[in-house]
Amino acid sequence: MTIYLARRLVTMLLTLLALSVVVFVVIQLPPGDFITSYIARLSGSGETIDQAVIDTLRERYQMDAPILTQYWAWLKGMLHGEFGYSFEMKLPVAQIFSERIGISLAVELLAVVVMWAVAIPIGIYSAVRQYSLGDYFATVIGFFGLAVPNFLFALVLMYICYVWFGVTITGLFSPEYMNAKWSLDRFLDFVQHVWAPVLVIATAGTAQLVRVLRANLLDELNKPYVLTARAKGLEKRKVIMRYPVRVAMNPLVSTIGWVLPTVISSSFVTAIVLNLPTLSPILLRALLSQDMYLAGALILFMGVLTMIGTLISDLLLAWIDPRIRLGMVGAN
Structure with missing residues (x-):
């Protein structure tokens, strides 16, 4: 290793x-x-x-x-x-990074946590209870999540919140906390605002992960090793969670390689619609204005995140799947 x-x-x-x-x-x-x-x-x-x-x-x-x-x-x-100087924003690139990378990481990582926390139990349930009412309901919601663009969902959510509840969900902070230093009050204000972008960003990813996990788990449930374990009298829930679920998780774990760079690249339009102070609008603005130092630093940083995510994905795959771990040992 x-x-x-x-x-x-x-x-x-x-x-x-x-x-x-x-x-x-x-x-x-x-x-x-x-x-x-x-x-x-x-x-x-x-x-x-x-x-x-x-x-x-x-x-x-x-x-x-x-x-x-x-x-x-x-x-x-x-x-x-x-990292150079941003001509467009008239600030050092390092300062722009330091001001926005924390917020970008918080929003995207929260979205990833929500995606996995929702997709895994739903995907397992849909596969184990295939063609049940719950499976059909999850399938319909999944197709809805895949079909509706994030920015359109954001616009609909903004309309519903404003017209029905009189609440504005744009931005991540109230005006009085926009440029304030971090404190308990500012953190609580952030929590009150961050749910909307997390929900919007996580919707399509959750639907995709549910479909992938369901398809792979259905393929594993009918394999001989599962039938043998059930024939030996092992409890169904333990058999499913210990063996086929671990194998079916491989495609989900492999997606970590592209999850990390979405800290910058994902949801350009969504970030603009919701007025999020993240790095996504900054990258689009830098590319349009040919702000070479800022655009180059952001794209290169995305490449670094992709390589780090791929490495983490490979290590996690080796941890959950002994076959991959044995392949790594053989490669040495």
Whole structure:
């Protein structure tokens, strides 16, 4: 296992280096750069353009240098913890991260917890009680969750809460706590607001996990090892939970690899509709304005989260499935 982990870590570092090259090239592909976009916006609004300021910005951030020089300066800065400066938001990228990453993690991880806590028991029930009334009900709700886009569900939920209950569910804080320091009152205010985005984000994921778990568990329930265990007189509930459920959980555990990067990438429109102070709208804004330092840092961070999530997923799969664990040992 130690050799396996060391090999994976080396592979992750090489993959991260290759990803940094791809990210930088993709950001440089659109014609022009932030400075040209900035000049176009000023010209469109009728404002005067100070050429000295433009020349200073180009020189400071080496925008006229060869692309390899720009890439090396960008990579070297990130290795030293300097992620650059966001031209659009006029703030250091590190400061934007520090202000929003905590909220993004809290919302997305809460959504993941809700997804798993709801999907696992429903998926097991639907498989064990196949074609029962509860199974049909879970199937209908699951198809509804998969079919309705998150942003549309958010709009409907906003309308219902406002018209029927007179409650506004946008944002994660009340106005008086928006820029306040963390305290018990601010935490309680956050809890009162966070349920709406968690519900919206978790709906589609829960429906998908229920369908996956139900299908895999149905496939396992009729296999010989389950029938043999039941024939030996073992209690049905213990047999199901100890053997087929563990095997059927494999596809769910493997999804952790893409769950972590959704801290940034998921629900762009939902975050905008609900006015959430997370990283999703920031990434969209950075890509549209060609804010290279902010966009590059966010995309690269998503890649890091994907690799970390994949590693965690592999380790969890080895823990719950001895066959995978034996394969890892054989690979050493």
